[in-house]
Structure formats: C-alpha cells, structure tokens
Amino acid sequence: MATRLPPPKRQKLDNGAPRVVEKIERPSPNILVQFVSDDDNTPIAPAVSLPANVTREGLEALVNKLNKDDDDSVPFLFHVNLPSVEGASTSAPTRVVISKSIEDDVLNHSSNSFTEEDVITVHCAPQSVFRVRPATRCSSTLGGHTSPILCAAFSPTGDFLATGSGDANARLWNLTTETPSHVLTGHKGWVLCVEWDALERKVATGGHDGHVRLWDPKTGVALGDAMKGHTKWITSLSWEPIHINASSPRLASSSKDCTVRVWNSSTRRNEYTLGGHTASVNVVKWAGNGVLYSASSDRTIRVWDAAQGRLLHTLKDHAHWVTTLALNTDFVLRTGPFDFKNKKPKSDEEAQQLALARYNSLLAGGPEVLISGSDDHTLFLWSPFSTGQIQNSLKPTARLTGHQRQVAHVAFSPDGRWAASASFDSSVRLWEGRTGKFVATLRGHVGAVYRLTWSADSRLLVSASKDSTLKIWDLKTYKIKKDLPGHTDEVYCVDFVADKIVSGGRDKVVKIWKN
Numbered sequence: 001m002a003t004r005l006p007p008p009k010r011q012k013l014d015n016g017a018p019r020v021v022e023k024i025e026r027p028s029p030n031i032l033v034q035f036v037s038d039d040d041n042t043p044i045a046p047a048v049s050l051p052a053n054v055t056r057e058g059l060e061a062l063v064n065k066l067n068k069d070d071d072d073s074v075p076f077l078f079h080v081n082l083p084s085v086e087g088a089s090t091s092a093p094t095r096v097v098i099s100k101s102i103e104d105d106v107l108n109h110s111s112n113s114f115t116e117e118d119v120i121t122v123h124c125a126p127q128s129v130f131r132v133r134p135a136t137r138c139s140s141t142l143g144g145h146t147s148p149i150l151c152a153a154f155s156p157t158g159d160f161l162a163t164g165s166g167d168a169n170a171r172l173w174n175l176t177t178e179t180p181s182h183v184l185t186g187h188k189g190w191v192l193c194v195e196w197d198a199l200e201r202k203v204a205t206g207g208h209d210g211h212v213r214l215w216d217p218k219t220g221v222a223l224g225d226a227m228k229g230h231t232k233w234i235t236s237l238s239w240e241p242i243h244i245n246a247s248s249p250r251l252a253s254s255s256k257d258c259t260v261r262v263w264n265s266s267t268r269r270n271e272y273t274l275g276g277h278t279a280s281v282n283v284v285k286w287a288g289n290g291v292l293y294s295a296s297s298d299r300t301i302r303v304w305d306a307a308q309g310r311l312l313h314t315l316k317d318h319a320h321w322v323t324t325l326a327l328n329t330d331f332v333l334r335t336g337p338f339d340f341k342n343k344k345p346k347s348d349e350e351a352q353q354l355a356l357a358r359y360n361s362l363l364a365g366g367p368e369v370l371i372s373g374s375d376d377h378t379l380f381l382w383s384p385f386s387t388g389q390i391q392n393s394l395k396p397t398a399r400l401t402g403h404q405r406q407v408a409h410v411a412f413s414p415d416g417r418w419a420a421s422a423s424f425d426s427s428v429r430l431w432e433g434r435t436g437k438f439v440a441t442l443r444g445h446v447g448a449v450y451r452l453t454w455s456a457d458s459r460l461l462v463s464a465s466k467d468s469t470l471k472i473w474d475l476k477t478y479k480i481k482k483d484l485p486g487h488t489d490e491v492y493c494v495d496f497v498a499d500k501i502v503s504g505g506r507d508k509v510v511k512i513w514k515n
Contacts (some may be wrong), residue, residue, distance in 0.1 A: 028053035028103055031120055035063055038079075038125035047119055052103035059098065063124055077125040080106050098122070130340045132455040134472050135501045135513035138486050140178040142510040144171055149504030151193050151493050155200045156335045157342055158497035160217055162203050163504055164191030170205045172217055175500060178512055182220025186213055195237040197249055198336030199351060202265060204251055206234025212253050214265060224268050232256035238286040240306070242336035243356035246348040252292055252306075254281035260294050262309065272309040276302060283325045288333055288359050289368055289385055295322035301372055303384060313384065313394050320376035324409050328369050328416035328433055331456070332358045340456060362416060366434055369397075371419050373407030379421055381436035398436025402429055409451050413458035418475075420461055422449035428463050428473070440478040444471055453496040462501055464491035470503055470513070484513055 034047040045066035054062070060076050067074075078098040098105045102120060147166030154161055160181065161173040170184035170191045189208030196203050202223065203215050210233055211226035233256050240249040248266045255261070260274040260281055279297035286292055291312065292304040301315040301322055327333070337345045337354035345351035370382040380396035405424040412419050412433055419431045420442075428442040428449055447466030454461055460481070461473045468489055474481035489506035496502075501513040 031102065031107075032118075033102070034119055034121045035066065035124055036121055038077075038123040041123075044124060052107055053101045055101050056098050059102075059122070074126045079123050079125075080120060081123065130457060132457045132460055132496075133499045133515040134460055134482050135484065135499070136482060136515055137513065138484070138511050139514050140510075140512040141486075142173065142178070142180065142512070143508070144180055144183075145169070145504075145508050145510075147190075148506040148508060149493060149510065150190060152495050152502055152504050152510070153194050153196060154495050154497040154502065155196045155203075155217065156198050156338045157200055157344075158500070160200070161495075161502055161510070162194045162196065162205075162217075163493075163510055164194045164205055164207075165508075166190045168207070170194055170203075170215070172203070172215075172220060173510065175497075175502075175512070182217075184213075184215050184220060184222070186222055186226065187211060189233070192234055193237050195239060195251075196334075197239045197251075197265070198242040198334060198338075198355065199246070199249075199348075204237050204239070206237050206253055208233040210234065210255065210257070212237070212251070212261075212263065214251075214268065227253075227263050227268050227270070229261055229270050229273070230255040230257050230259065232280075235281060236283045238284050238292075240286055241288050241333045241355065241359070243288065243352055243359050244290060246352040246355070250306075252284045252286055254284035254294060256280045258296070258298075260284050260292065260304075262292075262306070274302075274304055274309060274311075276311060279321075282321065282323050285325050285327055285330075285370075286333070287327055287368060287370075288329045288363075291385075293325055293327075293370060295325045295372060297321040297323075299374075301325070301370075301382075315372075315380075315382060315384075315394055315396075317380055317396055317399075318372065318374040318376055318378070320374050322372050322374045324373040324407060326371050326410045326412050326419065328371075328412045328419075329359060329362055330412055331414035331454070332362050365416070369416075369434070371400075371410050371412070371431075371436075373410045373421055375406040377401070377403045377405060377407065377423075379403075379407055379410060379431075379436075381419075381431075400429075400431055400436050400438070402438060402441070403427070405448075408449060411452045411454060413454045413461075414456055415458045417458060420452050420454070422452050422463060424448040426465070426467075428452065428461070430461075430475070430478070442473050442478055444480045444483075445469070447490075450490070450492055451494050453494050453501075455496050456498070460496070462494055462496055464494040464503055464505070466490045468505075468507075470494060470501065486511055 028051045031052045035044040145165040151164040164170045168187045172181040174181045187207035193206045210230040214223040238252045251263045258277045262271045277296040281296045283295040292306045294302045303312040337351040367386045373379045379400035381398040403423040409422040426445045430439040445465040449465045451464040468487045470484035472482040491505040494503045
C-alpha cells in the first residue's frame with residue numbers, strides 16, 4: 001500500500017478572513033555610550049544612556065548638542081574599537097564604523113564581544129576640518145579702474161584677483177599684500193567677463209569688442225594676439241576641467257552673436273563653433289562629464305558633446321530668456337586640484353589625479369546636476385545624465401517658483417547641498433541642491449540682487465545688490481548675519497575665497513573684506 005501524505009494544514013480564519021499574526025518586536029535595549037574625540041580620546045561629554053537603535057544621524061545631532069563650544073552643526077564619522085581577542089586572526093577588523101546604528105553595526109556584529117551592560121566608547125571624527133570666518137570689516141579699498149567694475153574672479157589658490165571694467169582694461173591684484181599687480185591692456189571695449197584656468201597658469205578675458213584674450217598672470221603679458229571670430233560681444237567664458245585635460249585645457253566662449261566657440265589655449269585657434277541658437281547665448285558651462293551647456297535668449301538650453309562639438313539635446317521648458325546656469329560641481333571644477341590645504345601639485349599628472357579625486361568625491365552622493373534661471377521668474381533643476389546616459393525625453397526634475405521678477409544669478413554651494421538664487425525682486429531664495437525643494441527666502445536688500453557667492457565650507461552666503469551693500473546670511477536663522485556697507489553705488493560683482501570677500505561695482509573701486 002502506497003504511503004499517503006498528511007493533508008495540508010487548514011488556514012486559520014477570523015470571520016472568514018485569513019488570521020493576521022502580528023510579530024512582536026523586541027524593544028531595543030538601552031546602552032551606556034561614552035563619546036570621545038578621535039584626535040586625543042578626550043571625552044566630549046559624560047557618558048549617556050540611549051537606545052541602541054539610535055541612527056547615525058541621531059548620534060550626529062546628539063554630539064553636536066553635547067559639544068556646546070560649537071555653534072554650527074558638524075558632520076561626524078563614528079567608529080567603535082573592537083576589544084582584542086587572543087588567538088584572533090591578524091587580518092580581523094579592529095574597529096567597526098557606525099553606518100546605521102550601534103545596535104546594527106556593533107551589538108549584532110558577529111566578531112565582537114560587547115554586551116548590553118558594557119560602556120561602549122564611540123570615537124567621533126569631525127568631517128568638516130576647516131571653517132571660514134565671516135567678514136566683518138573692509139580691509140582695503142583699491143582704486144585704479146576709471147569706469148564701473150563689471151566682473152571679478154579669484155584665482156583657484158586665492159592668491160590673486162582679476163577684475164574687468166568698462167575702461168577697457170582688466171587688472172590683476174595681489175591678495176597677500178592687497179595691492180595692484182598688473183594692468184591688462186588690449187581690449188577695445190568693456191571687459192565683460194574674466195575667468196581663471198584651474199591651474200592658475202592663464203587668465204582669460206572677454207570683451208565688448210568680441211575678442212577673447214589670454215594673459216600670463218605672473219607677468220601681466222598677453223599670450224599672443226586676441227582670439228577673433230565672434231562678431232558681437234562675449235557674454236561668458238568657461239575652461240575645460242583639469243581632470244579631463246590638465247596640460248592644455250581648452251576655453252569655451254559664448255557671445256551675443258548666437259554662437260559658442262571652443263578655443264585651443266596653446267595655439268589660440270578656434271577648434272569648432274557651435275551654432276543652432278537663434279538668439280544671444282548668455283552663458284556657457286563646461287561640465288565635469290565632458291559636455292558643454294549653453295543657455296540662450298531663445299529660451300533653450302543646449303547640451304553639447306565637447307569632444308566632437310555635436311548637439312546631444314535641447315532643453316525647452318523655460319518661457320523667457322535663460323540668463324544664468326550653475327552646476328553642483330562648479331566649485332571643484334573651478335579650483336581643480338587646490339583644496340583648503342592649498343597643496344600645489346608637482347606635475348600635470350598629479351594635478352589631474354587630485355582634481356579627479358575631488359570631482360568623484362563630490363559626486364559620491366549623486367549625479368552632476370544643473371540649475372537654470374530665467375527672466376520668466378522661475379528656475380529649473382536638470383539631471384540629464386542621472387543614469388550615465390542621456391535620456392530620450394529630457395524634462396526638468398523640479399520647477400523652482402517663488403521669485404516675483406527676473407532671476408539674475410544662481411549658485412550652488414561647494415558641497416552641492418544647497419542652491420541660492422538672486423532676483424530683481426530684492427530677495428534671495430535658498431533651495432535643496434538635490435531635489436530643488438524650497439528652503440527659505442532671505443529678505444533684507446532694498447534693491448535688485450545681482451550676484452551671489454558661497455564660502456568654501458558652504459556655511460556662508462554673500463549677496464551683492466543694487467542697494468550698494470553686501471550681505472552675509474546666517475543659514476540657520478535665514479537672517480542677515482553681517483551687513484557690509486561701504487560702496488557708494490550699485491555692487492555688480494562679488495567673490496569669496498578663504499576668509500576674504502572681494503566686491504566691485506559702479507563706484508569704480510575694489511573692496512576687500514575680511515574678519
């Protein structure tokens with residue numbers, strides 16, 4: 001006789017419906033934790049009792065609360081040293097990094113001998129190792145220009161400053177001594193834009209005469225003749241990133257003549273011209289992934305393959321002129337291999353490696369994203385390469401609304417977490433850099449806000465306005481942290497490097513502000 005299998009168990013029912021068996025979760029135990037500094041093992045505060053399942057973010061907030069000497073929130077890296085065990089392999093881990101919680105990473109770790117009764121020593125390593133002090137005073141007022149100052153840019157190391165003016169000259173300033181360095185003479189009209197290459201070897205200027213010029217910042221001598229080709233004035237300049245080309249980075253220029261031109265900086269020849277826009281190209285940006293973005297008064301943003309000069313896509317969602325663009329990688333692309341330690345690379349190869357490491361480190365949290373501002377009072381957040389390849393249908397990931405007048409400027413914080421926009425409605429708006437979510441409106445100016453700049457530690461935001469003032473904003477309270485009056489007329493340009501702020505405008509003077 002064949003073996004008969006037992007009948008399947010009948011499902012238990014409650015009033016005809018399957019019975020739901022609730023799992024009773026064991027409550028997380030309380031543990032005693034001693035936070036110590038990773039530098040010298042000194043206690044940050046007395047030992048505290050807390051649930052073992054407190055997240056890493058919760059531990060970070062708690063340490064910032066306990067560390068009363070610090071008025072700013074500091075990101076921390078936490079780890080626990082494992083007790084040594086006799087006979088254990090020399091390759092066994094000696095410490096555990098807390099990525100989720102102490103319960104998940106330490107108590108449940110298979111190779112540890114901790115119990116819930118032990119005092120667990122958590123080592124705290126601050127990740128923000130430098131802080132920029134807010135400027136409080138004007139340390140120098142430098143004359144020399146005979147017309148309004150239209151543009152200003154620090155060199156990547158912060159040692160020099162370049163300014164362009166309506167007097168047809170650009171000037172270089174030594175920021176160590178806060179004195180004039182060189183006068184760059186050659187343009188036949190207003191100098192509208194100035195841009196340093198990320199290794200500080202050359203500075204490029206673009207003028208109302210339609211010419212692009214290259215200069216040696218050490219001598220102030222022009223590197224050959226002007227690069228001619230544009231038929232109208234230059235609106236912006238952008239250098240090829242150092243991590244792509246360190247030995248001879250190319251230069252892109254946009255113009256009122258509806259084109260973008262890419263120049264070889266060594267031969268000063270035009271490699272190719274990008275046409276297709278039907279109105280003035282207002283901004284060009286060279287991205288770290290090897291593409292060029294151009295924004296135009298024809299209401300479009302075009303995405304180009306910088307290697308071949310080929311159009312990849314056209315972004316068409318704006319309803320009016322697109323006047324400003326920003327990438328969340330702008331700061332690391334601009335400063336290349338130079339970080340806050342200001343260590344100078346010994347070769348092009350080392351510079352390229354350092355620049356690539358900084359670029360990749362910033363993008364560890366997400367893809368390179370673009371934000372655009374327009375005269376239609378709105379901004380758009382774009383992520384065209386979020387999956388590594390360009391999508392078939394490109395739409396903005398977020399539409400940022402709230403400004404009541406034209407958007408004049410937009411800038412990402414160096415860490416990419418925040419974006420700030422300036423408008424002719426006298427306000428500055430703060431947005432989340434990844435999602436475009438509105439954070440706050442910063443009010444205090446009584447005239448149009450023309451320009452924004454961030455400190456290198458992403459903690460301070462500075463705005464320049466038609467009302468002749470600069471304002472430093474407190475990003476905790478969204479109030480004015482410091483008002484910097486001193487200019488006698490509109491402030492057109494501002495830049496921030498190390499702990500110095502430089503501004504210039506209609507009153508024809510350069511002002512240097514510091515703590």
